[in-house]
Amino acid sequence: MFSALPAIEVRDVVKSFGDARALDGVSVRIKENEFFTLLGPSGCGKTTLLRLIAGFDYPTSGEICLHGKDIAGMPPFARPVNTVFQNYALFPHMTVAQNIGFGLEMQGKPRSEIAARVDQMLALVRMETLRSRRTSQLSGGQQQRVALARALAPQPRVLLLDEPLSALDYKLRKEMQGELKRLQTETGITFIFVTHDQEEALTMSDRIAVMSGGRILQVGNPRDIYDNPQERFVADFIGEVNFLAGQVIGIDGRTARVRLAAGGEVVAGLPEGATPVGRATVIVRPEHAELRGPTEQADLRGRLEQVVYFGTDTHLHVRLADQSEFVLRQQNSPRGTADLQPGAEVAIAFKPGAARVLKD
Amino acid sequence: MSQAQEIAEEMARRSVRTRWWLSAPALAVVFLFAIAPLAVIVLYSFMAKGDYGDVKYWQFSLDGWFSVFFERGLFDDSIGIAQAHVSILWRSVKLALITTVVTLLIGFPTAYFIAIRPPSQRDFWLFLITIPFWTNLLIRTFAIQEVFRNEGVLNTVLMWSGLIREPLKIMFTDLGIFLGMAYVYLPLMVLPIYASLEKFDFRFAEAASDLYANNRNVLWRIIIPMTRPAIIAGCILVFIPALGAYVTPRLLGGGKNLMLGNLIELQFGQGRNWPLGAALSLTLTGVVMLALLVYVRAASKEGRSHG
Numbered sequence: 001m002f003s004a005l006p007a008i009e010v011r012d013v014v015k016s017f018g019d020a021r022a023l024d025g026v027s028v029r030i031k032e033n034e035f036f037t038l039l040g041p042s043g044c045g046k047t048t049l050l051r052l053i054a055g056f057d058y059p060t061s062g063e064i065c066l067h068g069k070d071i072a073g074m075p076p077f078a079r080p081v082n083t084v085f086q087n088y089a090l091f092p093h094m095t096v097a098q099n100i101g102f103g104l105e106m107q108g109k110p111r112s113e114i115a116a117r118v119d120q121m122l123a124l125v126r127m128e129t130l131r132s133r134r135t136s137q138l139s140g141g142q143q144q145r146v147a148l149a150r151a152l153a154p155q156p157r158v159l160l161l162d163e164p165l166s167a168l169d170y171k172l173r174k175e176m177q178g179e180l181k182r183l184q185t186e187t188g189i190t191f192i193f194v195t196h197d198q199e200e201a202l203t204m205s206d207r208i209a210v211m212s213g214g215r216i217l218q219v220g221n222p223r224d225i226y227d228n229p230q231e232r233f234v235a236d237f238i239g240e241v242n243f244l245a246g247q248v249i250g251i252d253g254r255t256a257r258v259r260l261a262a263g264g265e266v267v268a269g270l271p272e273g274a275t276p277v278g279r280a281t282v283i284v285r286p287e288h289a290e291l292r293g294p295t296e297q298a299d300l301r302g303r304l305e306q307v308v309y310f311g312t313d314t315h316l317h318v319r320l321a322d323q324s325e326f327v328l329r330q331q332n333s334p335r336g337t338a339d340l341q342p343g344a345e346v347a348i349a350f351k352p353g354a355a356r357v358l359k360d
Numbered sequence: 361m362s363q364a365q366e367i368a369e370e371m372a373r374r375s376v377r378t379r380w381w382l383s384a385p386a387l388a389v390v391f392l393f394a395i396a397p398l399a400v401i402v403l404y405s406f407m408a409k410g411d412y413g414d415v416k417y418w419q420f421s422l423d424g425w426f427s428v429f430f431e432r433g434l435f436d437d438s439i440g441i442a443q444a445h446v447s448i449l450w451r452s453v454k455l456a457l458i459t460t461v462v463t464l465l466i467g468f469p470t471a472y473f474i475a476i477r478p479p480s481q482r483d484f485w486l487f488l489i490t491i492p493f494w495t496n497l498l499i500r501t502f503a504i505q506e507v508f509r510n511e512g513v514l515n516t517v518l519m520w521s522g523l524i525r526e527p528l529k530i531m532f533t534d535l536g537i538f539l540g541m542a543y544v545y546l547p548l549m550v551l552p553i554y555a556s557l558e559k560f561d562f563r564f565a566e567a568a569s570d571l572y573a574n575n576r577n578v579l580w581r582i583i584i585p586m587t588r589p590a591i592i593a594g595c596i597l598v599f600i601p602a603l604g605a606y607v608t609p610r611l612l613g614g615g616k617n618l619m620l621g622n623l624i625e626l627q628f629g630q631g632r633n634w635p636l637g638a639a640l641s642l643t644l645t646g647v648v649m650l651a652l653l654v655y656v657r658a659a660s661k662e663g664r665s666h667g
Contacts, residue, residue, distance in 0.1 A: 056566050076569045089567035093585045102581075103571035154572065 005068040007032045007158055007190040008053060013062030013072075015048055015214075022048040023059070024214035030158075030192060031207075035184050037193045039201040040211035041237070046194045049211075050160050053192065054083045066157060077106070082151035083160040087167065088143045090135040096146050097122070097131040103154040121149040124183065141172045148183065158190045165200065177204055198238045202226065210234045226285075230271045230359045235283050242289075242326050244282040244300075248357070251275060256357055258282050262320035266299050268355035281358045286329035288354035291316060291346055298347030299355075300326060307340050318346060398645075405638035413632040424635025428643055445623070445640075452620040453647065455534060455609075456602035459541045460549075460595050466542070467549030467594060472583075474550075475557035486554070489547050497544065501611045504540050505531065508612070532614035540608040545601065549594040556590030557583075589659060596655050600648050620644050 006029040015023040023045045030036045038046040051057045053064060055076035064072040071079050082103065090099050097118050104114045122128045125145040135143060144164060151159055161180070165173045181204055184191045195201055201208050202222040209219045210233070218225060218234045229235035232243070249265070250257040258280060259265050268282045292298045305325075306317035309332075316328045326348060408421035431442040474485040492500060507513045508530040515527040530536045560583065568582045569575075584591070606621035613619070618626070620640065627637030 054570055056570075075574075076566070077572045077574050081570075083567070083570045085563060085567060087563065089561075089563045091564060091568070091582065091586075102568070102573075106568075106572040106574075106577055150571070 005032075006030055006065075007034065007067065008192065009063075009065040009068075010049070010053075011063040011065070013049070013052065013059045013064065015045075015052060015057065016060045021214050023052070026062070026214070026216055028209055028216055028219060030190060033188050033190060035181070035191045035193065035204060035206045037195060037201045037205040037208045038211055039195060039198060039208050039238075041196055044211040045214040046196075046211050047162060048214075050083075050162055050192065050194050053158070054081055054160050055079050080154075080157045081160060082154060082156040082158075083162065084147050084151045084164045086163045088147040088164075090143055090146055090150070092134070092136055094135070095131070096127065096133050096135060096138070099135060099146055100149045100153050103150065107154060117153055121153045124152070124186070125149045125179075140168055141176065144168065144176060145179075148180075152183070152187060152189070155187075156189060158192060161191060161193045163194055163196070165195070166197075173200075180204065202238070210237065212237070228269070228271070228356060229283065230274075232281065232358055232360055235358065240286050240327065240329075242284045242286065244284065244324070244326075244355075245322070246280055246282050248276055248278060248280050256280070258355075258357065260300070261322045262300055262302070262324060262326075263322075264299055264301070266350065266355045268357045269353060270357050271359045274359045276357060276359070281360075282355050283358060284326075284350055284354050284356075286315065286327045287313075287331075288351045289326075289328045290349050290351065291328055291330065291340075292349050294345045294347055296347055297349070299350045300348040302326065302346060302348070304340065304342055304344045304346050306342060314340075316340065316346075318348060401638045401641055405635055405642055407635055409633050409635050411632075413628070413634060415634050421635065424633070424637075424639040427633070427636045428639045448618050448620060448623050449643070449647075451534065451617070452603055455538055455541065455619065456599050456605075458538055459545060459602045460599045462538075462542050463546050463549040463598050464591065464595060467546055468553055468591070470546075471550045471554035471557050474554050475560065476562075482558070489550055492543075492547065497607055498611075500544070501540060501607055504543060505611060508536055508539070531612065532617065534613070534617055536612040537605075537609045537617060537619070540612040541602050541605055544608060545598040548597040548601075552590045552593045552597065553587065556587040560587060592655055592658055596651065599651055603647060603651075604644055 008028075008030040010026055010028045010030075013023055013026045014021065026045070026049060038049060040046050048057070052059050052072070055071070055074055055078075059072050062072070063070050066079065066081065071081075091102065094102065100121050101114045101118045104117055109117075118131070119128075122131055125148055127142065127145050127149065130138065130142065135146060138146065144167075147164070164180075165176050168176060177200060180191070180193075193201075193204065202225075205222055207219060207221050208225050209216045210225060211217065212233050218230050220228070225234065226238055229238065229241075235241045235243075245261040246258040246266075247261075248256050249259050251270075252267075254270050255267050256270055256276070257265060258268050260282065266282060270276075289299075294301070300318075300320060302318040302320040304316060305319050306315075308315040308317070311332070313329050313331050316330060318326045318328065320326055328348060404415050405424045406420060406422070407415040407417065408419040408423065410416055427442065428445060429442055430439050432439060470489075474482055474489075477485060505512070509515075510527040510529070510531065512531075514530070515524075518524045519527065530539065564582055564586065565578050568578045573581060604621045605619055606625060609617065609619040610622055610625075613622075620643075624637050624640045624644070627633045627640065631637070
C-alpha cells in the first residue's frame, strides 16, 4: 500500500526514567517499505525508542505517529506493529506452529485462515519440517526464524527488530543478514532494526540513524553516513578515521580551505547547514589517502612508524609534524609493498573529496 | 563410547554396589518413621477392637473396615450405609476443595502482586505473609474465635456500623471452618506460586501483548500455563493438610461439624474403636494418594510438553 505519510513519525520524544533522560528530544521520519536502522552504542537510547514505538513504554512527552495517527498512548496489543525480541521470547509451552499462529489467534482470525497463514509463514522462513516441535528443541538460528515468522504472521505495518542477530555466531549472523533483507523485500513491510554493529547497519539498511546520549545525531543512507559524517561521534563510531586539527582560512561555496596543524593546506567539504570559522577538525578515512614518495606533490608529510599487514590490506602508521598519528590503508597486490620500512620519510595525498570538515 | 568412559562408568556402578550402606541412616529413618507406623496402622485396621480401646491382638476382623462405610441396625442385623461417616468424608473433601479453590483465588493475585514489586520491597511483603507462622496454630485459632464469635470483633464492628442487626453466625458452622482453614493455609498457596512468578520472565508477557493479546489473554494463555506446576504444587500443599485438618475444625466447628481428622481422633479417644480409627486413617491416606496421582499425571504431562 502506498501512502505519502511516513510509516512512523517520531516528534520531539522525551523519555525520562527518574532523573535519567533515555531519550532527549528525538524526531525522525521513517518511510513506508524502508529498512531503517537505529545504530549506536549500548545506552544510547535506541532500544528505548524501539520500546516506545512497540508500546511497552510510554513517552514522557512528544508524539509517535503511525501513518499519521498518534499511537503514543495506545497499549501494545492495539498497535499494528510487531517485534522480534533480542532473546526471541518464544513461548516454551507452545509448538512452533502455535507460536506463529498466536498473534492471528489473538486477532480472532478463523481457524482455517490461521492454519493457511502459518503454513505460508513456515515456508517463508523455510521451517516447514519443524512445525510441531517445541521451541526448546530448536537451535539459535531456527528460533530466530520462528521469532521472525511469528512477528510477520499478523502482517504488521511495521516490524521492529531489537538486535535480533546478536545471539548468533558469526557465520549464522551473516546468513541471517541476507535472510532478513530478503524477507523485507518480499513482504514489503517497514523494518526498524536496532543494532550496535556498524557493519550490520551499513550492509542491510536503506537509511541509518546514528544515536548517542539519547539523541539522533545523523540520519542518512549508508554511503552518506560513512562518507559524510557530520559530527565527531558519527565519524568515529562508524569505520576508522583520522582526525586532523586545523584552521579555516577561506570558504568557497560548499568547500573550505583549511590550514592543518600538521602542516600544509587542504580543501575540505563542509558539513550540511554549518559554516565553521576559526578552529576546525578535518577527517580523512584511512582508505581515502595514498602514500607518495617524499619528493612528490602531497597534502601531508611525515615519518613512517609502523607497517601492519592485514592480508587484504596493509595499515601504515605515519607520525606527522605535530606529533599526531595518521593511518593509511593500502590494498595489497601480489607484487606487494616491499620497500616500505619504518623510519622512512613519506608523503600522503588525499583522494578527491576525501577530506571533510566536521560540525563540531 | 571411549574406553576411559567405560571404565569410569564401571567404577561408578561398583561403588554404588559396595557403598549401599552409606544410605543406611536415611533408609533407617524412612523405615522407622514412615513404613513401620503405616504397617502398624494397616495391622490394627484388620484386628478386633478391644473393650476399652486398643485392639485384641491377632484376632483378625474386618469390622473396622466394614464400619467405615456401613453400620448395623441397633436392634436387628440390617446393614445400612454409615451416613455419618459418608457425610463427614464428603464435608472434608468439600471443605478441603473449597479451601483450595479460594486460597488459589486469593493466593495467585497476592503472589503476583509481590512478584511485580521492585526487588527491594519483595522481602518485606514476603515477611508479612510469613508472620502468622511465628505463632502456634492453636493460639492463632483461638484468636480467630475471638474475631468470629457472636460478640467478637467482626460482629461488634458490623453491628456498631449498622450494617447488620443480628450477629453473623460464623462460629461452629462450615463457613467458620472454611474461613479458618483458608487463613491457615493461604501462605502455603502463596509461597510456591510466588517462587515461580518471581522467576517468570515478563518479556514473555510483553511478547504476547505485542501479538495482540489483551491483559486477560496474557494471563490465561501465557502466565498461568507457564506457572502451572507451581499452581498445582500450591493446590496439593493446601488440599492435603486441609483434608486431614484437626485443630481448626475442632475449635471453629465445635463438636458437631466434624471433619475426617476429628472423626479419627474420636475413634482413638471416646469411641474406643481403634480398628475403625485405623481404617479411617487409611481411607484418608487413600484420598490423598488419589489427589497426588492426579498431580503426577498433570506434572508428567507438563514435563512432556516441555520436551
